[in-house]
Amino acid sequence: DGGITQSPKYLFRKEGQNVTLSCEQNLNHDAMYWYRQDPGQGLRLIYYSQIVNDFQKGDIAEGYSVSREKKESFPLTVTSAQKNPTAFYLCASSIFSGSGLNEQFFGPGTRLTVL
């Protein structure tokens, strides 16, 4: 089955620790995205990547880092510099076109809790 997988589904970390969230897709999509969702709120874009070895900051990139070494993978690291890391993290992917108007397919999400 084609799709996007995120692991783990639930993640706990101690304050001051870095943690990496996994996102893998087998849809052969060029573009991948990371969003953050807080309770009762919409999604906010953290980082996105339109092609391998290239990525751009979204609206709330501070305290986060990413890499895009492979087309299928776009891991997100939540660093200790992120002040309020507890949230629901969603990864998405899409094909890339000139207009950017392609539907984004989302993974099941990772719920990160900082203790």
Add this chain to the structure above:
Amino acid sequence: DAKTTQPPSMDCAEGRAANLPCNHSTISGNEYVYWYRQIHSQGPQYIIHGLKNNETNEMASLIITEDRKSSTLILPHATLRDTAVYYCIVRVAESGGSNYKLTFGKGTLLTVNP
């Protein structure tokens, strides 16, 4: 991207049509209307999108008013599994692929009741 306004919540009886409104009075000519939904604790799911013509697919219908200032998402026969938050989003079409992100508001929580 233009802003959208949606009611915070709606109820619908199972088997009946669910009509979810969205106001986007500042929409411009090159902006599309997109709908996504998010079932609790899952990732959002694409439903449908349109520019000015009405659209229909296997999930829903999208009715856009002639002045494009509002739209309605119609789920023709709502089921309990359609209970979710529904997001109406407007996105501009720009050459060069710079329109990369989806800006989600708070959406409408649709509760389908048995």
